[in-house]
Amino acid sequence: MKNSPLSRFSRNLAAALALCGFALGTPAFADDYPDRPIHLTVGFGPGTGPDLLARVLAEGLRRELGEAVVVENRTGAGGVIAMQHLQRQKPDGYSLGLGALGQTVLGPLVQPNAGFDIRTDFDAIAQVGAIDFVLVVPSQTATLEGFTEQLNRPDGIFMGTMGSGTLSHLGIPALIEVLGGSAEPVHFKSAADATNAVSNGDVQGMLMSPSMANPMVQAGRIVPVAATGPERTPMMPEVPTFLEQDEDFELVAWFGLFAPKGTPEPILDRIADAAAEVLKEDEVRERLLAASIGVTPRPREQFREFVMAEAERWEAAMAQTQRVGN
Numbered sequence: 169m170k171n172s173p174l175s176r177f178s179r180n181l182a183a184a185l186a187l188c189g190f191a192l193g194t195p196a197f198a199d200d201y202p203d204r205p206i207h208l209t210v211g212f213g214p215g216t217g218p219d220l221l222a223r224v225l226a227e228g229l230r231r232e233l234g235e236a237v238v239v240e241n242r243t244g245a246g247g248v249i250a251m252q253h254l255q256r257q258k259p260d261g262y263s264l265g266l267g268a269l270g271q272t273v274l275g276p277l278v279q280p281n282a283g284f285d286i287r288t289d290f291d292a293i294a295q296v297g298a299i300d301f302v303l304v305v306p307s308q309t310a311t312l313e314g315f316t317e318q319l320n321r322p323d324g325i326f327m328g329t330m331g332s333g334t335l336s337h338l339g340i341p342a343l344i345e346v347l348g349g350s351a352e353p354v355h356f357k358s359a360a361d362a363t364n365a366v367s368n369g370d371v372q373g374m375l376m377s378p379s380m381a382n383p384m385v386q387a388g389r390i391v392p393v394a395a396t397g398p399e400r401t402p403m404m405p406e407v408p409t410f411l412e413q414d415e416d417f418e419l420v421a422w423f424g425l426f427a428p429k430g431t432p433e434p435i436l437d438r439i440a441d442a443a444a445e446v447l448k449e450d451e452v453r454e455r456l457l458a459a460s461i462g463v464t465p466r467p468r469e470q471f472r473e474f475v476m477a478e479a480e481r482w483e484a485a486m487a488q489t490q491r492v493g494n
Contacts (some may be wrong), residue, residue, distance in 0.1 A: 176327060201261050205236040209245025209254050209265045212330070216359055217299050217377040218247075220459050221423055223268045225296060233438070244357060246331030247271025248282050251426075255284050259428040260400055261435035267426045270334040274481050277486045278332050285479075288393045288427075292475045293425040295466030297456060300397030301335065301375045301419050302407060303343075304366055310375075312393040315471045318372050319349030319363050327351040328362045328374035336375045338486075339396075339419045343375070346410075368377045375419065376459040378403040381455045396420065403460040409434070422464065424471055424479075439441030440468045 206229070219241060226237035248271055257263035267286070278281040284290070300462040305315050318325050329337035337353050344351060349393040354371050356362040359380045365371045367389040378401045384390045385404070392407045396419040400409060410417040425443060429437060446452055447465045456463055465473060 171347045171482075179449070197312075197461030199392070201438060202235040204262065205238050206233070206262050206264060207238050207257075209240045209242055209250045209264075211242060211268070211271050213241055213243045213358055215380070215438070216407055217379045217459060217461055218266060218268055218423065220379060221297050221456065221461055224299070224452055224455055225266065225425075225443065225446060228370055228449065228452055229439075230444055232442035232445050244331070245279060245282075246274040246275055246329075246337065246345060246355075248279055248331075249277070250457055251280070251286075251290075252286060253429055254426065254428060255289050258427050259432075261427065261431055261439065264439070265290075265295075265426045266423060267337075268423050269421045269478065269482075270338070272424075273368055273475070273482050274335065274338050274486075275332075277482060287479050289429050289475055290426040291429055291431050291436055292472040293427060294443045294468060295422055295424045295464055295474065296443055297423045298323050298462045298464045299421050299423070299460060300394040300401050301339070301421070302378055302381055302396065302401065302404060303373055303383070303394045303410075304363075304381050305373045306366060306369045307389060307391050309368070310391050310393070312415070313316070315373050315393060316347045316349070319347055319351060319410075321349070324350035324352065324369070324398075325372040326354050326366050328371040328376075329353045329355050330359075330362060330376070331355050335419060335421050338404040339375045342419065342485075343417060346415055363390060375473075376440035401460045402457055422473070423461075424466075431485055436468065444453070 176333055208222055208226055210218050213216040222239045225241050229237045242253050248267060254263060254265040272286040309315055327340050332355055340351050340353055362374060363384045366374050368382055371402050381392060382403060385392055392404055394413060395401045397407045444465055447463050453463045
């Protein structure tokens with residue numbers, strides 16, 4: 169009979185078998201992944217700290233995952249363009265992004281057309297590094313005291329940045345709160361343009377990564393007068409921190425791996441585990457530390473919670489910096 173216990177049992181059994189068949193036919197993501205090259209997007213150009221970090225990670229992930237990891241530089245808008253690109257990709261684990269604090273959290277706060285929220289549009293995979301900055305000035309300035317005097321001139325100064333929403337930009341109001349004075353930000357698209365502007369005196373200072381500044385520092389064309397971390401940067405151990413010079417200013421950028429929202433959990437776990445193994449390698453740590461990039465691994469769940477907290481923190485900070493007018 170149509171509604172007999174036997175017929176109901178048969179229908180239930182058929183449904184169960186169908187579900188089993190579906191499950192058996194579903195790809196075992198963690199086992200099958202990856203089976204083709206992975207693309208890793210970085211929002212800054214060759215020669216920058218983020219680019220170096222991306223390439224070191226790509227080499228290590230290739231060893232751990234068994235497939236090529238191709239680094240793609242998509243520059244512009246302080247790294248926001250790279251995140252916009254990543255947002256449009258399929259959530260299948262084959263499109264990843266190396267995201268810095270400036271482009272992931274700060275960028276959308278100062279660029280209304282960014283069109284993404286790091287908390288809802290991406291999956292945080294793992295924190296992989298952190299980097300301090302140095303304040304560089306033209307060679308004729310030479311000291312933090314000299315820079316502070318210029319900063320407090322009646323007409324203020326110009327300071328370079330690597331784009332709206334980057335830490336080199338948003339660090340300016342924080343620096344002014346400590347040192348006083350005023351500064352108008354001037355945004356540059358490339359490290360070469362930025363360092364040349366400092367060297368030529370077109371801007372009177374800039375917060376930049378030690379790896380970006382080092383070639384011009386070695387050539388004597390710009391001078392690092394203070395490091396922004398809690399300790400001196402390994403690349404420039406002779407440069408005292410702001411804290412050592414009795415100025416309460418600290419600025420540190422973190423970097424993490426991200427994927428488009430909806431990437432399967434087993435794939436995210438596989439990438440996070442692989443990244444953790446890469447960061448344990450002595451050679452990797454030495455290469456990054458030589459570029460003043462601290463190895464600061466943070467696993468998936470901790471990193472996800474950290475990103476959420478950072479978004480809230482900088483939203484509050486942005487409300488304060490807006491009154492400065494920068």
